[in-house]
Amino acid sequence: MAVATPPRSATQTAHSMTVRGLKPFYGKRLAVQALDLDVRPNQILALIGPSGCGKSTVLRCLNRMHELIPYAHAEGEVKLDDINIYAPGVDPTLVRRKIGMVFQLPIALRTRNIYENVAVGLRLGGVKNKAELDARVEKALRDANLWDEVKDKLELSGMALSGGQQQRLSIARTIAVEPDVILFDEPCSALDPISTLKIEELLLSLRQRYTIVIVTHNMQQAARISDRTAVFMVEKTDDIPIGVLVEEGPTEQIFSNPKDPRTEDYITGRVG
Amino acid sequence: MSEPRTRSLPLAGGFAATAAARARAREGVGKTKIEAVNFNFYYGSFKALDKINLAIPQGEVTALIGPSGCGKSTLLRAINRMHDKTPGARAEGLLTIDGESIYGDEVDPILLRRRVGMVFQRPNPFAKSVFDNVAYGLRVLGERNSKRIKERVEWALRRAALWDEVKDRLNATGTSLSGGQQQRLCIARTIAVEPEVVLMDEPCSALDPISTLKIEELIADLRGSFTIVIVTHNMQQAARVSDYTAFMLMDSQTRAGQLVEFGPTARLFTNPTDPRTEAYLSGHFG
Amino acid sequence: MSLETNMLTYAQRSRIDKALRGCTIVATAIAIVPLVLIIAYVLIIGGGALNRDFFTQTYRPPVPVGVDPITGLPVEGMEEGDLFQVQARGGVLHGIVGTLMVTITALLFSLPIGVLAGIFLAEYPDTPLNTFIRFCSDVLSGAPSIVIGVVGFTLIVKQMGTYSGIAGAIALTFLMVPTIARTTEEILKLVPNAVREAAMAMGAPMWYSTLTVVVPTALTGIVTGALLAFARGAGETAPLLLTIQGNSNLSFNMFAPMAALPILTYKYIESPFPAENQLAWGTAFVLMMLVLGINLLVRATTARIKR
Amino acid sequence: MAEVKAVPRITASSRWARRTRHGDVFFWLLTLLFALMIIGLVVAVGIVTYNGSAGVRAEYGWSFLWGTDWNPIETELYPVSFGAWPAIRGTLLSSLIALILAAPTGVAIGIFLSELCPLRLRQPLGVMVELLAAIPSVIYGLWGVAVFANWFNDWVANPIANTVGQYVPWLAGPVAVSRGLAITGTILAIMILPTVSAITRDVLQAVPSHQREAMFSLGATRWEVIWGAVVPYARAGIVGGIMLGLGRALGETMAATMLIGNSTRIEQSLFAPATTAAALIASELPNAQIPLHESSLIGLALALFGITLILNLIARYLVWQTSRGPAGEKV
Secondary structure, three states: OOOOOOOOOOOOOOOOEEEEEEEEEEOOEEOEOOEEEEEOOOOEEEEEOOOOOOHHHHHHHOOOOHHHOOOEEEEEEEEEOOEEOOOOOOOHHHHHHHEEEEOOOOOOOOOOEHHHHHHHHHHHOOOOOHHHHHHHHHHHHHHOOOHHHHOOOOOOEHHHOOHHHHHHHHHHHHHHOOOOEEEEEOOOOOOOHHHHHHHHHHHHHHOOOOEEEEEOOOHHHHHHHOOEEEEEEEEEEOOEEEEEEEEEEEHHHHHHOOOOHHHHHHHOOOOO | OOHHHHHHOHHHHOOHHHHHHHHHHHOOOOOEEEEEEEEEEEEOOEEEEEEEEEEEEOOOEEEEEOOOOOOHHHHHHHHOOHHHHOOOEEEEEEEEEOOEEOOOOOOOHHHHHHHEEEEOOOOOOOOOEHHHHHHHHHHHOOOOOHHHHHHHHHHHHHHOOOHHHHOOOOOOEHHHOOHHHHHHHHHHHHHOOOOOEEEEEOOOOOOOHHHHHHHHHHHHHHEOOEEEEEEOOOHHHHHHHOOEEEEEEEOOOOOOEEEEEEEEHHHHHHOOOOHHHHHHHOOOOO | OHHHOOOOOHHHHHHHHHHHHHHHHHHHHHHHHHHHHHHHHHHHHHHHOOOHHHHHOOEEEEEEOOEOOOOOOEOOOOOHHHHHOEEEEEOOHHHHHHHHHHHHHHHHHHHHHHHHHHHHHHHOOOOHHHHHHHHHHHHHHHOOHHHHHHHHHHHHHHHHOOOOHHHHHHHHHHHHHHHHHHHHHHHHHHOOHHHHHHHHHOOOOHHHHHHHHHHHHOHHHHHHHHHHHHHHHHHOOHHHHOOOEOOOOOOOOOOOOEOOHHHHHHHHHHOOOHHHHHHHHHHHHHHHHHHHHHHHHHHHHHHHHHO | OOOOOOOOOOOOOHHHHHHHHHHHHHHHHHHHHHHHHHHHHHHHHHHHHHHHOHHHHHHHHHHHOOOOOEEOOOOOOOOOEEOOHHHHHHHHHHHHHHHHHHHHHHHHHHHHHHHHOOHHHHHHHHHHHHHHHHOOHHHHHHHHHHHHHHHHHHHHHHHHHHOHHHOOHHHOOOOOOOOOHHHHHHHHHHHHHHHHHHHHHHHHHOOOHHHHHHHHOOOOOHHHHHHHHHHHHHHHHHHHHHHHHHHHHHHOOHHHHHHOOOOOOOOOOOOOOOOOHHHHHHHHHHHOOOHHHHHHHHHHHHHHHHHHHHHHHHHHHHHHHHOOOOOOOOO
16 A cells, blocks of 8 residues: 555654745746745744735745746745755655645635545545545544534535635645645635634644745734734836835734834835 | 606606606705605515615715615615616515606606616726717617717716816727726716716726715716715715715625615714614724 | 655656656647648648639630640640640639628528527527527537538429529528527627616617617627638538539529539549649638638637737 | 806607617517527428438338448349438448547647647647638548548558458458548548547636646646546536537538548448448439439438437537536535
């Protein structure tokens, strides 16, 4: 039996990411000025900023999803622990396996039922044993706080779930393959307040086992859940907008005592 | 067309009636123009409006406000029967204009809409020239005399404060104007036929602040000549432009829209009688 | 590389990925070869068969190489073998005229049916009748063109007692109506509802707003549909074989047999003289240019509108 | 705001009012009438072919469809006889060959164009495929007869007949020169390939990109994304495209007439001449002398129409089936 990943034990050390001189491009246009960023293990890093500041672009660079957009590519160095994921010869497929991603819109794979929506990543990893699949699907759904709501309807299409449930289904699918880092791209922006609350609770509980990066346009959300916050801004040179990392630090400090005046303007609501 | 018949049933019969109605309009501002009495509205089995009682005064600006889903747009669109094409939509109770039932059996919705014009949330000029956009309503009425049409188009564009900006490019497509200009073009198009009532469905929600200001000035200017009913989600706007305000809410159980309070805008905003209105205005919910 | 440590099957998956992606490339490459060859042959051989006579003359029987095509007398310096070689003469003017007349007549028949039916399908609420009409339209556009030819043959040719251009036009109408109806319906459904509401709120009756606002907004799309239907009709052969039969002379009489480009292509390729087979390529060239030209024109205009 | 000069108000004329008031009913009736004409056209096809084939149905009944002898001319050895099976068999076999060749290739091309093709090539290749779908079939037939047939004989038919054909009867020789079921099927495949590819590409491109991204973010390879998320999402449309191609192959007349060999004898080998319903009608109907002959050909047309009608129904059923997805989905 081929086992892709052994289930993670609670004692396993979590992983860090280091970004050095990352430059995301759309065609020839540089989207964000070269940036350095550290993602610390077992913490939640929030990327905030006004729309168009490139925070989602940076996030998508962290697991090489950015280059799937036509004509887009990225330069620079992004390390997962000590491996540069942009080094030549690194297969982006493996990178994405290690660094999972949850998107803005809840995505249920339309042609699969709820069970298969979670099992799909495990099957890709070569898990074929039915008992093991069952166990790991159940564990992922439990970890995503969804098991009790769907355990009786695993055969139904994922599309039959509500938006909030679909988003937790997406999270279950992502954590089922036990990635090292999970990226969240505005995971609550399409959800109602109660579903948002559930996702936020879920994120806090996942922090104990995963390293998390989240993009959000909701500053309160960043303040509520993140350990550190990175603030992005849009600057215009010759009328061409470009994203800039303004400030990065502990969330508390960013929101109570920002060093950069632009951060202060943004969080007090004067810009953006 | 027989004269007595049109007089007794203006909505059903024809156009002489509108002249009579206009004569009544000159009698004075403030008289009830549109009245709803225990008016209900349904989409299939879903009740969207529940027992609305409301008297909209003539020649003044009435704002419908409330959180989204409260039925304010449904009520507005009921006034000129824009729901007629929606399958399953039906009205119950009484809704009248100048005392005639809007949903009466004899009423021709086409004649009704010639008396009750409408401006929409997103500017929706036709893919025709600026001139033809404004002339459209006149041509709908069967006018073929190009001199009269020209006069009237200029009048409407001036009234909509757009003439100076477009007089050199009347042949440009309506869609080539900026968003704010497009919306004023739509207003010009609506008032060109001088309807008695102008309905506006969040006319500024797709516009920038400066264009919004211009539209608000325009509404103030049209006040008195037309009865205006405006739906807005912006309370400040309602306070700025309207004489009367109706506050609506969605019933939390049945999800049907209800009228909570109606009154002069100044009074409603400063001294609401219903606690729910007060809670909404002070931002507690919605 | 430590990224791979827990990916036991990854090498295998990667190989499958590469192999199957390769398959699609191979399939595309294999398929492109004959398709490119077809176009190349028509362009090169067909283009080579063109000259001024080809567009200005009608059919003339081939004569031996050693004979002057105009006088019919042996030319100077002819050799004996030349009398057994045949040279082609004449052109396809009658075919061009026939194709244009028959297809345009068919377009005149099918435009009102297609456009008004499309308006009915798009502008009035969906009922089971609409579904059934759509189904019929699908059946008609999926029906083999030879069946339509048979209908034209029994319905008109048999009744009139003669093959005729008008019978061909009626047969083509069967094939062009569904194309026009469906494109009209689809394009009208793309017209934003706000436009209809705006006209409705001005007190315009439905027919007036449909004709003055909705249809003009969608006009380019409707013209596109008509042009595509025209291209389809111009390329049809089977129904014409059974209805207009073909004619060697230039004829403008819609109530008598007519020529058409696809039929000429077929007749020339079946001809025992290699020189006349050459003319088939030339005819195919003209036909292909007509059809592809319309398609490219449609493509260029729609691309411009989208921008 | 500046005072605006008053101008006379425009009111509607009563004549116009009468016109507009009844315009809607009239317009509805008018469009309805023309929409009903589409039904009328289908009914006309059905009635004409049904009535036209009354003679043959009276003579043979349904056994006309599986009668194996087609002999329109009375000779001393063979009496006149009309059996449709040679034509129907040829139609089905040549279309089957076309389907087997074109369906996988067409879907593969569609996948390549939509998912894998370098961006710079995507547009020109896509345009080319669509243009190829528009080329009249008589041109495919012309190329098949004049160019492809010789090549096919030398490189495909003869080698197969001389090797495998020694043991497998339906691939046996002698190979008819430039004619036969196999070559017809191949040309039909080339002809319907652009249709199948273009539709497959269209339906794949309509799959929302987030379905792909969800798979990518799980560490799926490109092929796993395509086969695991994109193709299943679009399978209904792909099936529809294949069905449409099959319909075109079944009814194709010109390419078949030129290449099939027009022989109404049933021979086992795919390399022998045969006929299809469409080819038989096209070549014999204009010259049919006796009423029964004509009626038989119209009967064939009725059968062909019936087959495409059934195909249309099946395609709709499949699309309906495949678009349902797993149980519980809100449709």
